[in-house]
Amino acid sequence: MPLTDPSGGTCSIARTITALGDRWSLLVLRESALGTTRFSDFRSRLGIASDVLTDRLQALVDRGVLERTAYQEEGSRTRTEYRLTEAGREFQVVLGALGTWGREHLPSERDTGVQWRDAAGRPVRVAFVDEDGRVLQPDEVAVSRR
Numbered sequence: 001m002p003l004t005d006p007s008g009g010t011c012s013i014a015r016t017i018t019a020l021g022d023r024w025s026l027l028v029l030r031e032s033a034l035g036t037t038r039f040s041d042f043r044s045r046l047g048i049a050s051d052v053l054t055d056r057l058q059a060l061v062d063r064g065v066l067e068r069t070a071y072q073e074e075g076s077r078t079r080t081e082y083r084l085t086e087a088g089r090e091f092q093v094v095l096g097a098l099g100t101w102g103r104e105h106l107p108s109e110r111d112t113g114v115q116w117r118d119a120a121g122r123p124v125r126v127a128f129v130d131e132d133g134r135v136l137q138p139d140e141v142a143v144s145r146r
Contacts, residue, residue, distance in 0.1 A: 011145075016094075019063050024048060024056045026095070029084075032066060033092050034114060037081040057082055065091060092116065097126040 010018075020026065027046055036042055043053055060066040065088040072078045084091075096116050103111060116124050128136040 020060075020065065020091070022056075024052060025060060026098070028053070028056050028060060029065065029088065029091060030095055030114060032082065032084050032088065033095060037083055039080070039082075042082075060088075093126055096124075100126055 020029070024046070027048075028042060031042055031045055036045060039053065039057070042048070042057070043050060046053070048056075057066065061068055061082070064085055066082045067085050069081045069083055070078050071081050095114075099113050099115075103113060118124050128138075128141050130136055
């Protein structure tokens with residue numbers, strides 16, 4: 001059942017958490033953003049049980065964040081790769097915000113997180129930007145209900 005807001009509706013944040021917010025789904029999406037496409041590679045990079053990974057991949061496909069593509073190496077049976085859809089690529093901004101927040105507020109001496117860069121290789125950051133293109137500071141942003 002979706003998380004509800006006090007007015008009895010479901011807000012977009014609650015829907016997103018319900019659909020994508022568990023630990024394994026977020027880590028599968030991180031790995032996918034890094035270029036991982038094959039089941040065995042997800043399993044080995046994440047140390048996740050096969051049944052849990054199967055469930056998460058299916059859920060992410062069902063939600064339109066990943067898509068399945070068949071591939072076949074010579075002499076082998078047909079297998080499946082998982083690639084980000086447009087919605088999955090757009091979700092990278094959320095992963096970027098989570099990573100930035102974690103680096104700033106949960107520092108680690110051995111940070112093995114990911115970094116996002118532009119086409120020229122320069123680091124990018126997630127920010128609130130107004131309709132004129134001005135980057136806003138957190139204290140310049142108000143949150144309200146619709």
